Amino acid sequence: MLAACLPPPLTPPPSLTAPPPRRSLSAWHRSFRIFDDDHNGFLTEEELIQMLKANHMTTEANVLKKAKTIMKQADVDGDGHINLEEFVVISEKFPNILFPPNVGD
Numbered sequence: 001m002l003a004a005c006l007p008p009p010l011t012p013p014p015s016l017t018a019p020p021p022r023r024s025l026s027a028w029h030r031s032f033r034i035f036d037d038d039h040n041g042f043l044t045e046e047e048l049i050q051m052l053k054a055n056h057m058t059t060e061a062n063v064l065k066k067a068k069t070i071m072k073q074a075d076v077d078g079d080g081h082i083n084l085e086e087f088v089v090i091s092e093k094f095p096n097i098l099f100p101p102n103v104g105d
């Protein structure tokens with residue numbers, strides 16, 4: 001076994017320049033990773049839609065409308081994706097959408 005040939009870490013560390021969120025970053029990161037279906041480090045509108053469907057099971061039209069609203073408010077840098085920092089912002093704006101009361105811990 002060659003100890004020098006370690007595989008690279010699976011995920012990059014969260015940005016160190018971000019202001020400290022009220023919840024611990026690891027807790028946010030855990031939630032973020034659940035929603036980040038393809039684990040590319042960003043939430044797309046499609047992943048947001050999947051998340052809303054899983055949490056609310058409302059009509060397709062309502063889900064699409066809500067996803068667009070969230071994207072518009074969350075995507076502050078306008079790249080069409082939600083990164084971890086932006087995710088923290090929408091989680092505080094829309095706590096009931098992301099963390100419905102029936103989901104434990």
Ligand SMILES: [Ca+2]
Pocket residue numbers: 036037038039040041042043044047
């Ligand atoms: Ca993704």
Ligand SMILES: [Ca+2]
Pocket residue numbers: 074075076077078079080081082083086
């Ligand atoms: Ca963004």
